[in-house]
Amino acid sequence: MSNPLADMDKPDVIFCIGTNMTEAHPVAATRLKQAQAKGAILIVADPRHIPLARRADLHLQLQVGTDVALLGAMAHVIAERGLMDEAFIAERTEGWDDLREHLKSFTPQWAEEITGVPAALIERAAVLFAQADRGAIYYTLGITEHISGVDNVQSLSNLALMTGNLGREGTGINPMRGQNNIQGAGDCGALPSSYPGFQPVSDPAMQAKFEEAWGTKVDLEPGMTKVRALEHAGEKIYAMLICGENTLVSDPDKSHCERALERLDHLVVIDIFKTETAELADVILPASAWAETDGVFTNTERRPQRVRAAVSAQGQARPDWWILAEISKRLGSDRFEYNSAAEVFNEFCSLSPLYAGLDWDRIDGGGYQWPVPAADHPGTPMLHVDEFPRGKGLFKTPSYRDPAEVVSEEFPVWLTTGRRLEHYHTRTMSGRSTGTEYLVPEETLEVHPADVQAWGLKHGGMARMSSPRGSVLVRVASDDTSPPGTVFCSFSFSDVPVNILTGSGYDPITDTAELKVCPVRVEPAPDN
Amino acid sequence: MSLDLTLDGQVVPFQEGETLYEVAHRHGDKIPTLCYDKRLKPLGACRLCVVEVEGANGPLASCTTPAREGMVVRTVTEDLEQHRKTLVDLVLSENPKGAEITPLRGLASQELAQLSVRYGSDGTRFAGATSGHPRLDDPNPMILRDYEHCISCYRCVRVCAEQEGDYAISITGRGFGTRISAEFDVDLQDSDCTFCGQCVQTCPTGALGDQLALQYTDLPEPINATRSICPYCGVGCSVDLLTKGETLVGVQPAMDGPANEGALCIKGQFAWEWVQHPDRLKEPLVRKDGELVPASWEEALDRAAAGFAQTAARHGRQSIYAVASGRAPHESAYSVQKFIRVNFGSNQIDNCSRA
Ligand code: SF4
Ligand code: SF4
Numbered sequence: 024m025s026n027p028l029a030d031m032d033k034p035d036v037i038f039c040i041g042t043n044m045t046e047a048h049p050v051a052a053t054r055l056k057q058a059q060a061k062g063a064i065l066i067v068a069d070p071r072h073i074p075l076a077r078r079a080d081l082h083l084q085l086q087v088g089t090d091v092a093l094l095g096a097m098a099h100v101i102a103e104r105g106l107m108d109e110a111f112i113a114e115r116t117e118g119w120d121d122l123r124e125h126l127k128s129f130t131p132q133w134a135e136e137i138t139g140v141p142a143a144l145i146e147r148a149a150v151l152f153a154q155a156d157r158g159a160i161y162y163t164l165g166i167t168e169h170i171s172g173v174d175n176v177q178s179l180s181n182l183a184l185m186t187g188n189l190g191r192e193g194t195g196i197n198p199m200r201g202q203n204n205i206q207g208a209g210d211c212g213a214l215p216s217s218y219p220g221f222q223p224v225s226d227p228a229m230q231a232k233f234e235e236a237w238g239t240k241v242d243l244e245p246g247m248t249k250v251r252a253l254e255h256a257g258e259k260i261y262a263m264l265i266c267g268e269n270t271l272v273s274d275p276d277k278s279h280c281e282r283a284l285e286r287l288d289h290l291v292v293i294d295i296f297k298t299e300t301a302e303l304a305d306v307i308l309p310a311s312a313w314a315e316t317d318g319v320f321t322n323t324e325r326r327p328q329r330v331r332a333a334v335s336a337q338g339q340a341r342p343d344w345w346i347l348a349e350i351s352k353r354l355g356s357d358r359f360e361y362n363s364a365a366e367v368f369n370e371f372c373s374l375s376p377l378y379a380g381l382d383w384d385r386i387d388g389g390g391y392q393w394p395v396p397a398a399d400h401p402g403t404p405m406l407h408v409d410e411f412p413r414g415k416g417l418f419k420t421p422s423y424r425d426p427a428e429v430v431s432e433e434f435p436v437w438l439t440t441g442r443r444l445e446h447y448h449t450r451t452m453s454g455r456s457t458g459t460e461y462l463v464p465e466e467t468l469e470v471h472p473a474d475v476q477a478w479g480l481k482h483g484g485m486a487r488m489s490s491p492r493g494s495v496l497v498r499v500a501s502d503d504t505s506p507p508g509t510v511f512c513s514f515s516f517s518d519v520p521v522n523i524l525t526g527s528g529y530d531p532i533t534d535t536a537e538l539k540v541c542p543v544r545v546e547p548a549p550d551n
Numbered sequence: 552m553s554l555d556l557t558l559d560g561q562v563v564p565f566q567e568g569e570t571l572y573e574v575a576h577r578h579g580d581k582i583p584t585l586c587y588d589k590r591l592k593p594l595g596a597c598r599l600c601v602v603e604v605e606g607a608n609g610p611l612a613s614c615t616t617p618a619r620e621g622m623v624v625r626t627v628t629e630d631l632e633q634h635r636k637t638l639v640d641l642v643l644s645e646n647p648k649g650a651e652i653t654p655l656r657g658l659a660s661q662e663l664a665q666l667s668v669r670y671g672s673d674g675t676r677f678a679g680a681t682s683g684h685p686r687l688d689d690p691n692p693m694i695l696r697d698y699e700h701c702i703s704c705y706r707c708v709r710v711c712a713e714q715e716g717d718y719a720i721s722i723t724g725r726g727f728g729t730r731i732s733a734e735f736d737v738d739l740q741d742s743d744c745t746f747c748g749q750c751v752q753t754c755p756t757g758a759l760g761d762q763l764a765l766q767y768t769d770l771p772e773p774i775n776a777t778r779s780i781c782p783y784c785g786v787g788c789s790v791d792l793l794t795k796g797e798t799l800v801g802v803q804p805a806m807d808g809p810a811n812e813g814a815l816c817i818k819g820q821f822a823w824e825w826v827q828h829p830d831r832l833k834e835p836l837v838r839k840d841g842e843l844v845p846a847s848w849e850e851a852l853d854r855a856a857a858g859f860a861q862t863a864a865r866h867g868r869q870s871i872y873a874v875a876s877g878r879a880p881h882e883s884a885y886s887v888q889k890f891i892r893v894n895f896g897s898n899q900i901d902n903c904s905r906a
Contacts, residue, residue: 049816056716200785205877267876318880322787338833353856
C-alpha cells in the first residue's frame with residue numbers, strides 16, 4: 024500500500040475495485056465503513072453485488088475481465104472534462120500527452136459495450152473521483168489475477184497520477200495483500216528476479232554484493248516463475264522444494280499441476296499438514312507452526328511485526344529456517360550457522376536497504392513501516408511524498424484485451440473465483456477450526472436465481488460445472504450476489520477443486536494466472 | 552496556546568476536544584467505568600466515572616464532559632467512592648455471580664469483577680431478581696450468550712454498530728425488560744453477525760463469552776498471554792495468544808495493535824484450533840517402496856539433500872527449483888531463497904503470490 028491502514032478513514036472518495044474487502048480483509052473494511060460514517064463517498068467496481076457494493080454510493084457492476092476498459096473510460100472522462108490535477112501532472116509525472124492521445128478512443132459509450140456498465144454511471148464515477156480532495160484507490164486479486172493484471176494496475180496508477188491522488192494523507196494506490204506474509208516473502212527475495220530488498224539479480228553490483236555476503240556467485244540471469252517451472256517439470260526442472268504451499272489446490276489447472284509434480288525426480292515438501300501436495304513428495308519435513316515459531320510478518324502497509332512462540336511445536340516439528348539450514352549443511356554449505364530466528368532476520372536486514380535501519384529488537388513493537396534506510400530513520404508510512412522510485416511518475420498506455428478465454432456456445436457462463444469470509448485459501452487451517460467449519464462446512468456455487476430457474480437447477484441441489492480442462496460437482500446456492508450469466512465459487516474446498524477448471528491464461532509480464540475469469544458450462548447433476 | 556486544568560490538585564495539560572475522562576486516564580487510571588470503551592462514543596450510562604468539578608451542580612460523568620481551561624477536578628473523594636460503591640452493589644445484586652467470571656470469557660470480562668474487589672461488593676446488599684434473558688440455546692460454537700450477566704451497558708451493541716458497522720444486534724424492550732437480541736430474536740448465525748467476536752471482547756461482565764476458550768476452563772495451569780500477529784490476511788492484526796501450559800486456549804485482540812487497534816475478524820478471533828489439531832505432521836516422512844513412512848530427522852534430511860545433489864549432478868544446478876511460502880515468516884522465505892542461491896547459484900525461486 025502506498026498509504027498506511029490508519030489512513031483508511033480519511034479519504035473523501037474511496038474507489039474499491041476487485042476487492043471483496045469485507046470478506047477478504049475484514050478489519051481494513053471496518054475502517055472504510057468508519058470513513059463512510061464520516062461522510063466519505065464509496066465507489067465499488069466489481070462484477071458481483073458483494074457486501075461492499077451493497078454499502079456503496081455507486082456500484083459499477085462490470086463484466087469480469089473488463090477493468091482496463093472501465094478504468095480507461097474513467098480516465099477519458101476526466102481528461103475530456105479537464106478535471107485532472109494539472110499542477111501535479113506538470114511537476115511530478117511524464118508521458119501525459121501520450122496518455123491523453125491514447126485515451127481519446129476510450130469513450131464511456133465504447134466502454135459500456137464492453138463492460139456492461141452504463142456510460143452515465145462511468146461518467147459519474149469519474150467525476151466524483153476527480154473532484155475528490157482526497158481520493159484513495161484500494162484493490163486486491165480481482166485486479167491482478169487476470170491476463171491483463173499489469174495493465175489493470177497501470178490503469179489505476181494513471182487514474183491516481185492524473186488526479187494527483189498520491190503522496191498525501193487519505194489518498195494513494197493501495198493493494199491489499201492476501202496472505203499474512205506475502206509482502207514479506209517478496210521483501211526477502213523469494214522472487215526469480217530479485218535478491219532480498221528487491222535488489223535486481225541482473226545487476227552485477229548486486230551479484231558482487233551477495234557473493235561477498237554468501238560466498239557464492241549467483242547467476243545474473245533471472246530464474247523462472249513458478250508457473251513456468253511447473254510447465255517445465257521433467258524437462259528443465261527435475262527437483263523441487265515446496266515450503267508451506269498447497270500448490271495442487273491453490274494453483275490453476277489442477278490436473279496439469281499434478282502431472283507436473285509427478286514428473287519430478289525429487290520433491291521435498293515442508294509443511295504443517297500432510298496436504299494434497301505433500302502426498303506427492305519423496306520427503307515431507309514437519310514444520311513448526313504459527314504460535315510455535317518466533318519470526319516476522321510484514322503486513323500490507325509494509326509494517327514488519329513480530330510473531331512469537333507461545334507453545335512448543337507439535338511432535339518433532341522444527342522451524343523452516345532450521346530445516347533449510349540442515350539441508351544446506353548436508354550440501355556442503357557453511358553459510359547457514361544460525362542459532363535463532365533473530366539471527367536470520369538480522370542477516371536479512373543487513374543485506375536489504377529497505378530494512379537497513381531495522382533489526383529484531385527494533386521491530387519489537389511493530390512501530391516501523393519500510394523503507395527504513397538507517398537506524399535513526401522513523402520509517403515511511405506514506406510512499407511517494409516528494410518523488411517516485413524512478414523520480415517522476417510515468418503514465419502508461421495500456422490497451423483493452425479480452426480475457427484469455429471468452430464465453431461461447433459450449434461454455435456460455437463466466438466463472439469467477441475468490442475468497443469467503445469464513446475460510447482461507449485451501450482451508451488447511453480454517454477447515455480444522457470448529458467455528459469456521461460450523462458456519463461454512465461445504466462449498467457452494469453462487470448462481471443468480473433467474474439462472475437457477477433457466478438452467479433447470481435447484482437451490483441446494485447439485486450441478487456439474489465444466490470448462491475445457493475438466494469438470495467438478497458442486498452444490499447450488501441461489502443468490503443474487505452474482506449477476507445473471509456469472510457464477511462464483513471459492514477455491515477453498517478440495518472436494519470442489521475449482522482449480523481443475525481455471526488456468527486459461529497468464530499475464531505475459533508477471534505470469535500471474537487468470538483465476539478470476541473462466542468460461543464454464545453449468546448443468547443439473549443428480550443429488551448425492 | 553496550551554490548555555491546563557487542575558486534576559486532583561495537580562495542574563495538567565490537555566488538548567482541545569478531550570473529555571475529562573481522557574485527560575484523567577492519561578494521568579493515572581483511577582476512575583472506574585463499566586460502559587466505557589475508548590473506541591466508542593461515550594454513553595455516560597453507568598455513572599461510575601462521575602467526578603467533582605468545582606462550580607458544577609453535583610457530580611458530572613467524566614466520559615461525556617469536555618475538558619475546559621481552568622477546571623478544578625477531583626476524581627477520587629469519599630463521596631464519589633461511596634456513590635460508586637452503591638452503584639457497584641446495585642449492579643452486582645442483579646448479577647450475583649458477576650464476580651466469579653473466568654478471564655477466558657473475554658478481554659474485558661474482568662471489569663465488573665475487579666470493581667467488586669475494589670468496592671468490597673458481593674451482591675448481597677440489594678437482593679433482587681436478575682434481568683437477563685440468556686440465549687444459551689444459540690447453537691453456534693463460538694459465542695456464548697449468557698445474558699444473565701448482562702448489565703445493559705450496550706457496549707456489544709455499540710461496538711457492533713459503531714466499530715464493525717454490522718448492526719447485527721440491538722436493544723429490545725425497556726426498563727427491567729431490556730435485553731440484547733439479534734434482530735427478530737434469531738440465532739446469531741441467521742442474523743447479520745459476522746462472528747468477529749468484538750462484542751465478546753468488549754463485554755465487561757463476561758455475559759458474552761468465547762466458547763472456544765471456555766472449553767479449557769478446567770485446565771489447572773494459569774493463563775499466559777503472548778503477543779503475536781494473526782496468521783491469515785495481510786492486514787496483520789495484533790493478537791494475544793492465551794495459553795495454559797502447553798495448550799493454546801484462545802486468542803484475544805490487542806487494543807494497541809498498530810494495524811487493528813483492538814479489532815479482529817472471525818478468522819483471527821476464532822480460527823486457531825488447527826495449531827494443535829491431531830492432523831498436524833509430527834515427524835518426518837520419506838517415501839519407501841512407494842509409501843510415505845516415518846523417519847528420523849537424520850534420515851529425512853540426508854534423503855532430502857542427497858536427492859538435490861543427485862539431481863544437480865545429473866541435470867545441472869538450474870534444474871532445482873524452490874517455492875517459498877507467503878504465510879511462513881521472513882526467516883522461512885529468506886532461508887528458502889538463500890538455499891537456492893547459495894547452494895545452486897541460480898535464481899530458481901519464487902513464492903506463492905502468483906496464484
Ligand atoms: S460477533 Fe461481531 S458482528 Fe456478531 S454481534 Fe458481535 S460484534 Fe456484531
Ligand atoms: S483478524 Fe481478520 S482482518 Fe485481521 S489479520 Fe486476521 S484475517 Fe486479517
